[in-house]
Amino acid sequence: MKVLVAGGAGFIGSNLVDELLAEGNEVVCIDNFFIGTERNIEHLKDNSKFTFINIDLSDLESLKRVFEQHEFDFVYHMAANSDIQASAKNPQVEYKNTYTTTFNVLECMRLYGVKNLFFCSTSAIYGDSDGKLMDENYSPLQPISYYGACKLGCEGLISAYSYMNDFHALVFRFPNVIGPRLTHGVVFDFIKKLRANPNELEILGDGNQCKPYLYVLDLVKCIQRFSNNLPQGVTTYNVGVDSATSVTKIAEIVVEKMGLKDVEFKYTGGKGGWKGDVPKFAYDLSKVHGAGWISSMTSDEAVAMTVEKVL
């Protein structure tokens, strides 16, 4: 198969590219290095089945030229602004990098007759359910971050494009993903802070914010498993781990793996870390479990493995 990975130099995208190449696919990767990095795809530069194109997906005309040159069997759309905390200060980042990129990918698929799509959605589309268990039909959908808002808009687009153009689309809503090539988020921040000062660690909130962390290689395997046999229309799954890890627990794991002792944790206090953050949520994974997939690591194991890989 010839596939496009949009955002393929990013954290999840580049791990997916590795998996797709390992399976024998021909991969065209688009990235503008907004969040993705050259380092993530450096090891592929002599791979004859790998083509890299540096364009900005928010530029429709550039993207059209790629679809003119290549006939894709499948599009994996992994590009988005994934740094929710950054876009909380400037929603225009989400408009451009999350919504517009998705619109343009869908437009090119429509215009050039590509029928198969994988899309990275997010638990952020649900908003703050205050601990209620969220399955794929949970409602109302009330995102509290611009990121969640734009991803919900993307899901709406995929629904309409799928109906109007007979696309097969696979949508995964997943929570925090961690692992090799991670570029931001709490695990990343703690390591950076502790390298600067190994005696104390500032922790946003009260440390009780508890989230499931999914290991990136678990996710990538899951994407491929379900992409290989897509039904007509849109198929949506919550994908994640049953367990969760508190911010304090993450701090403890990082401290331990870094071999530090007597680190003082300084909490800023409050419910959430920053505005737009969802302090606590519970994900109903019955559907994906029912389809025969389960993550290979717990949330704590994913955190520990990530710290080892990132250090």
Place this chain on the structure above:
Amino acid sequence: MKVLVAGGAGFIGSNLVDELLAEGNEVVCIDNFFIGTERNIEHLKDNSKFTFINIDLSDLESLKRVFEQHEFDFVYHMAANSDIQASAKNPQVEYKNTYTTTFNVLECMRLYGVKNLFFCSTSAIYGDSDGKLMDENYSPLQPISYYGACKLGCEGLISAYSYMNDFHALVFRFPNVIGPRLTHGVVFDFIKKLRANPNELEILGDGNQCKPYLYVLDLVKCIQRFSNNLPQGVTTYNVGVDSATSVTKIAEIVVEKMGLKDVEFKYTGGKGGWKGDVPKFAYDLSKVHGAGWISSMTSDEAVAMTVEKVL
């Protein structure tokens, strides 16, 4: 109050402007005459409380200048591509005129500290429920038109902007609205066709597509009633009429009001009129009825009154 009506020269917008002026408000109206017309606001040109500005809302910089010059208490965002059938052929119309206009309005509200919003949403965000009764928490939301998709995206944005910036937002999801100044849709089309040929009428589909039609002045009164006392956060209502009118019934009303006889109805056949059209749906209005509002006309009465006004 000083209010902005974005899309105020349009069908619903201009009827709302009349109502807002009648209540004594100072109204700034923005329109680019994409669908709105100069004729809809012609009668207001000597009204000292009315200001018209011709800009394209998808141009953020132009819109910022308006917010710099005026301090608004309330924004009514009525601008969108409302011609679903047209955008079915070109989704870029929805991206620009429905989604981007909304994003820009919200950005300006955030940047200039305006806290109160009314937004026109639509039953099209629900998709095709195949006759199931849809209340405000109906799920899953699977729009089948680009219009419904972009409006769902707008609702997502409003949810996040409201949370992040303490907006009070009123969102109405309504079905087909008809009445004076209507510019497109089935009533409009039938009149046009019958003027051209009073002997026969082509009807898309099998004529059984049955939808509730809401009279525009009913809608405008409802907007004002609920806008005057907005709670914190986002408040969403289905707004509509309990009854519905089939396409064949509309044809019969138009024929009767035009004083025609022996008109032959020619059906194109099939379930829906065109792809992306929702052939049949039922709206749960318990919430808005519970809040004390009910439409003054039935769907059939709204159709009949509209034909009289448009003829």
